[in-house]
Amino acid sequence: MNLSKDLMAASSTPLVLGIIAEGETYGYEIVKRVEQLSGGALNWTDGMLYPLLHRLEQQGVLESRWRVASDTGRKRKYYGITELGRKTLHEQQQQWQVINDALNRIWHEMTVNLQRSDTNGCQPA
Known part of the structure; x- marks a missing residue:
C-alpha cells in the first residue's frame, strides 16, 4: 500500500x-x-529522516553528538532525547491516542450503519 506523504510526515x-x-x-x-x-x-x-532530525534538534527536543563507531571506525552522529523531547513525546502520544480512538469509533459506527442499511435494503444517509 502506498501511504500518503502527509500521513507519514504527521x-x-x-x-x-x-x-x-x-x-x-x-x-x-x-x-x-x-x-x-x-x-x-x-x-x-x-x-525523509535527516531533515526531520535536523528540525527536531533545532526545536530542542533532540541533541546530537559525534561518536566513532567501534565496528567501522567511522564517525556517526548520535541523537538523544532532551527533557523537552520527552514532554513532547508524551503530548504527541496522547494526541495520537485521541485521534486513533476517534477514528476507530467513527469507522465502527460507519460499519454498523452500512450493515444495517444492507439488511434493510436501504442506502445509508
Missing part, C-alpha cells in the same frame, strides 16, 4: 522521538527500527 515526529527515547541512536538505526517496529509497513528514506 506520524514521523512521535515515532522518531519514541525510538530515540529507547536510547541514543543514529540515522540508519532509526530507519531500520521504524521498519522493524512497523512490521515492514513503514519504509523511510534518508531524505
Whole structure:
C-alpha cells in the first residue's frame, strides 16, 4: 500500500522521538527500527529522516553528538532525547491516542450503519 506523504510526515515526529527515547541512536538505526517496529509497513528514506532530525534538534527536543563507531571506525552522529523531547513525546502520544480512538469509533459506527442499511435494503444517509 502506498501511504500518503502527509500521513507519514504527521506520524514521523512521535515515532522518531519514541525510538530515540529507547536510547541514543543514529540515522540508519532509526530507519531500520521504524521498519522493524512497523512490521515492514513503514519504509523511510534518508531524505525523509535527516531533515526531520535536523528540525527536531533545532526545536530542542533532540541533541546530537559525534561518536566513532567501534565496528567501522567511522564517525556517526548520535541523537538523544532532551527533557523537552520527552514532554513532547508524551503530548504527541496522547494526541495520537485521541485521534486513533476517534477514528476507530467513527469507522465502527460507519460499519454498523452500512450493515444495517444492507439488511434493510436501504442506502445509508
